[in-house]
Amino acid sequence: MTDRAPLLSSLLKDAAAAATPRSSTPDEPQVIVLGGDAAYPIGFHGQSNRRTFIARASALSLAIPGLGAALSACAPDAAKTARDSAQAGDAAAAGMKGAAAGDLQNSSSRLDTSVITADHAHAKAAADSVSAANVQFHRYDPALPPPPANGVLKLNWRAYSRAVRIDNSTVLAAWTFEGDVPGPIVHVREGDTVEFTLTNDDSVPHSMDFHAAQIDPKQAFRSVGKGQSVTFTFKPRFAGAFMYHCGTAPVLMHIGSGMYGAIIVSPRAPLPAAREFVLVQSEYYLSAAVNGTRAFDYQKMLNTQPDFMVFNGRPNQYIKEPIRVKRGDRVRFWVVNCGPTHPSHFHVVGEQFDTMYLGAPPGAPIRGVQTWDVPAGGGMVFELVCDVPGEFPFVNHGFGHAQKGAIGFLIVEA
Numbered sequence: 179m180t181d182r183a184p185l186l187s188s189l190l191k192d193a194a195a196a197a198t199p200r201s202s203t204p205d206e207p208q209v210i211v212l213g214g215d216a217a218y219p220i221g222f223h224g225q226s227n228r229r230t231f232i233a234r235a236s237a238l239s240l241a242i243p244g245l246g247a248a249l250s251a252c253a254p255d256a257a258k259t260a261r262d263s264a265q266a267g268d269a270a271a272a273g274m275k276g277a278a279a280g281d282l283q284n285s286s287s288r289l290d291t292s293v294i295t296a297d298h299a300h301a302k303a304a305a306d307s308v309s310a311a312n313v314q315f316h317r318y319d320p321a322l323p324p325p326p327a328n329g330v331l332k333l334n335w336r337a338y339s340r341a342v343r344i345d346n347s348t349v350l351a352a353w354t355f356e357g358d359v360p361g362p363i364v365h366v367r368e369g370d371t372v373e374f375t376l377t378n379d380d381s382v383p384h385s386m387d388f389h390a391a392q393i394d395p396k397q398a399f400r401s402v403g404k405g406q407s408v409t410f411t412f413k414p415r416f417a418g419a420f421m422y423h424c425g426t427a428p429v430l431m432h433i434g435s436g437m438y439g440a441i442i443v444s445p446r447a448p449l450p451a452a453r454e455f456v457l458v459q460s461e462y463y464l465s466a467a468v469n470g471t472r473a474f475d476y477q478k479m480l481n482t483q484p485d486f487m488v489f490n491g492r493p494n495q496y497i498k499e500p501i502r503v504k505r506g507d508r509v510r511f512w513v514v515n516c517g518p519t520h521p522s523h524f525h526v527v528g529e530q531f532d533t534m535y536l537g538a539p540p541g542a543p544i545r546g547v548q549t550w551d552v553p554a555g556g557g558m559v560f561e562l563v564c565d566v567p568g569e570f571p572f573v574n575h576g577f578g579h580a581q582k583g584a585i586g587f588l589i590v591e592a
């Protein structure tokens with residue numbers, strides 16, 4: 179850090195300070211419970227938290243006949259808190275009409291997240307707290323893995339809760355695909371076959387929505403309950419950088435809790451040789467620490483002011499361990515913005531993109547780009563030729579968000 183730009187050092191120091199929970203001590207690992215599966219923070223067994231949980235659930239249930247009544251019956255104060263939260267609930271419930279509780283197999287009835295039992299949530303949170311202190315940090319490898327050699331990619335994935343360390347002082351108890359945030363990078367070529375199975379190990383229903391697929395979402399992207407699986411097959415029609423995510427309602431909660439990643443589709447005819455990297459931008463919304471634990475904050479997700487904005491799940495990870503290439507290399511960034519809400523104003527300081535693809539490469543390249551917005555739920559391809567050695571920060575040029583961790587270094591070695 180000391181040999182790098184003072185401005186950048188200053189920014190990162192400030193960002194790290196801002197991200198430190200007020201109630202923490204320097205040596206105390208923070209456990210951030212992102213998922214509603216851990217809706218009861220560790221050591222927080224009181225009625226007020228139960229009210230919070232029920233209020234959230236009730237707010238979500240407003241658009242669902244029957245579910246709201248059931249929740250009111252089990253919590254006398256729920257009706258009031260539901261009214262208090264009605265505005266947020268209406269926003270969350272948009273697009274969730276006509277659902278019925280318990281119908282897990284139908285993608286139009288996805289509000290089952292709101293019927294997690296308190297006992298389960300509590301037990302799960304406690305289990306997560308035991309393991310969190312021992313969770314090791316690992317740098318999320320941004321390198322694009324090779325596509326399948328035979329044109330068929332078989333994926334058998336599991337959805338489950340897991341503690342994920344994102345920096346020295348912060349551990350997430352996230353909802354995950356395959357145990358990490360983001361989930362694994364998927365790479366295929368246009369026209370390959372993806373045979374996908376998701377098995378849900380969690381008590382919360384989950385699902386999978388690949389943006390690279392053209393398929394009936396009501397069937398393929400349906401939610402499944404604990405111990406159940408969903409299988410579907412698709413052939414990506416277009417090359418590009420695509421998002422995948424859990425589509426179980428409220429989608430905001432499931433994406434906000436860690437269930438997303440990138441599926442990269444290369445064109446049949448190879449693009450120019452390059453060092454290829456995948457950057458997934460996303461946001462974390464967290465409540466204050468309670469006994470070292472921070473629960474996910476659904477209201478914050480609705481308010482859209484994130485605590486962290488990150489590339490590949492960890493704030494500033496490529497500042498500490500940069501992406502390194504050689505002088506003369508072409509670098510191709512496949513940038514996927516998983517949101518859940520904000521755009522990524524992607525930019526490399528001191529460089530220019532000689533080629534950028536809004537849509538499927540190699541069609542209609544745009545030349546000489548400084549910055550381009552990747553929308554939430556979108557993906558684009560950015561290329562540059564590293565003919566100048568140096569240390570080039572890649573950033574979300576919306577600096578209110580770069581400041582929260584969406585920044586890294588591309589080191590071009592001479």
Ligand SMILES: [Cu+2]
Pocket residue numbers: 353383384385424425426432437
């Ligand atoms: Cu999910």
